[in-house]
Amino acid sequence: MSRPVLIRGGWLIDPVHRINGRRDLLLRDGKVAEVSERALSVANAQVIEAAGLWVLPGLIDLHVHLREPGQENKETIESGSRAAVAGGFTAMVAMPNTHPVNDNAMVTHFVRRRAEQVGLCRIFPAGAITKGLSGEELAEIGDLVAAGCVCLTDDGRPVMNAGLMRHALQYAREFGIPVMGHEEDLSLAGDGSINEGPTATRLGLSPIPRSAEVAMVARDLVLAEETAGRLHLAHLSCEQSVELVRAAKKRGVAVTAEVTPHHLMLTEEAVLGYDAHAKMNPPLRQERDVAALRDGLADGTLDAIASDHAPHARLDKQVEFDKAANGVIGLETSVPLALDLVWKGVLTPPRFVEVLSAGPAHAFGLPGGQLGPGAPADVTIVDPEARWTIDAGSFFSLARNTPFQGRSVKGRVTHTLVEGRVVFERGTIKERTE
């Protein structure tokens, strides 16, 4: 077996075990062996000196587009894994809108096999709700779950047919996995490119009203309550969506929800000058939405920060704005952006950790999210004081499409450990050496 790892003198934050203090952490055989207030000393251990650093349960990103198979010029399972561990993520959920679509066990097996070959972090595939993401017929959900899919989603497209969505929630309940809703009523979104409001009006861009999202959130909350199905809401962007989820949770609806760093940090005004890096779906909204999303994240209405990492080639963005691809990359910027909410007083440090670990783990029933003895030895170490400037040129992702280029941030991932192995250390990916 590999050597034990001792992470010494760090500030350990584990909201599940209500720990927020100095601890030594011992990892052995891919599991957490001991969490100790006293200094530990273990013969033969690989020691990581963590004085002044935050030691966290491995971070989990519920919403990542890895583009493989099919669009390997944008990202691959390997480059996406490198970006993930460099950004502090030990696990991520891979969206099924690849080419071919992950709507059958063969594609699921392919993704898992590639992930194992790369061997940097845990990759959990999400399967499609409908065959070919067509919104017309259910995919073979039983097969997908048996092959290892942890949730179902047609992400990138909504399930417009309410009857079919109802069946998906009913059917998936049998397998105990959530259905992730991409909430967008296409008849309301139309050919829109950005949020309906003064910026769209000024720039002459087709508007997307909030109702395109909110009406679908309302529909799916009603369906989830009626079917007792497990609903997860992807990338919420609107004030009213947060209010609907808050009310539904009070009623006991089995719903979880995520929000992206960009919807927490930016408004529609980021698009001024036709910056296609600020074009995404759902679109950036307004101050009141940002405020509501932050409140919802702080008070537990929203369960997770998820990046919706959406890599695109340079050319996909360097075209007319209405033809530019939607989406931004996030794996390597989520941690500093989420930390910005800590520095602003929106999130406490434990809540920051929770929305990036225990929250997502719980939403999809994934291992990890905590550092109790016996838990997976997935650990993220952060230097909370490190100041740096976001530079897409230095990303491990193949893509560069970020609206945060040049932003000064505070807080940086120093180490990422997966199953007790250091996979990222101070700017360097640690490949497996067997």
Added chain:
Amino acid sequence: MSDRAADSPSLASRHLLGIEGLRRSEVEAILSLAREYKQSLKEGTPPTPLAGKLVANLFFEDSTRTRSSFEIAAKTLGAKVLNWSPTGSSLSKGETLLDTVRNIDAIGPAALVIRHRSSGAPTLVSRHVRCAVINAGDGVHEHPSQALLDAFTLQDRLGSLEGKKVLILGDILNSRVARSNIHCLRLLGVRVIVSGPPTLMPAGIESLGCELVADFRTVLASLDALITLRVQRERQTDSFLPSMREYAARWGIGPALAGKLKPGAVILHPGPVNRGVELASEVVDGERSVILEQVSNGLPVRMAILEMYA
């Protein structure tokens, strides 16, 4: 560059991408140069400051009148003109917008005059070429030369526009003319009011500095000018409007409504007019209509734009 252009204030941007962002002094300089050109055209002796220069017209969207107007303006100023349109060109072979304009830029034009159906296309292009970019209409964003010729036409009829009141009526949502007009008239001190069907009124239009009135009839008698906008038949099939007939009945200007305007007030339309929809035929051809003056003023205004930017 001619002496007169050298006398004019330095431009904040070397591109004309929209009226928004221009200073009042720049708008006034263009209008005053246009006035000189109108006079010299009348006298038959316009100067040719663009002799030896090349102006490239890139019309990715059809537009006979704007393209012709820019072409005649450039030729009158002595420039050579390259007319480029997507039919039969590399665009149909999958070339990107930026590759197309970089190739044309490499020929060495002084200016690219661009019409494109995507809002922001000229802004994107301007970041990737050496020559000046003149926006001849982009999507539903801006149409600066139209707004300048409208302001020129209004000044011809009304004198100084300071404190004047102008209503822009119709499909504001899908109108680049409306947006450019709001910015331009506001810069010149006009009180701008907008009105139209609620489905065709963009959210937050007031943030551009205009007022929104629900019933335009209530302000007709106080107007100095009425700018009507073209309404397209697709608005009916896309369920923005029940019918063109109902639009004509509720937002069209017939002789009775035109008669409520005060003496001297004028009616504009960027063309082409749907007779019997935005304006009754009698109004199009009536004494308040300055629609043909708008077209003829397009020439000196575009000459002024080309001299300032090319």
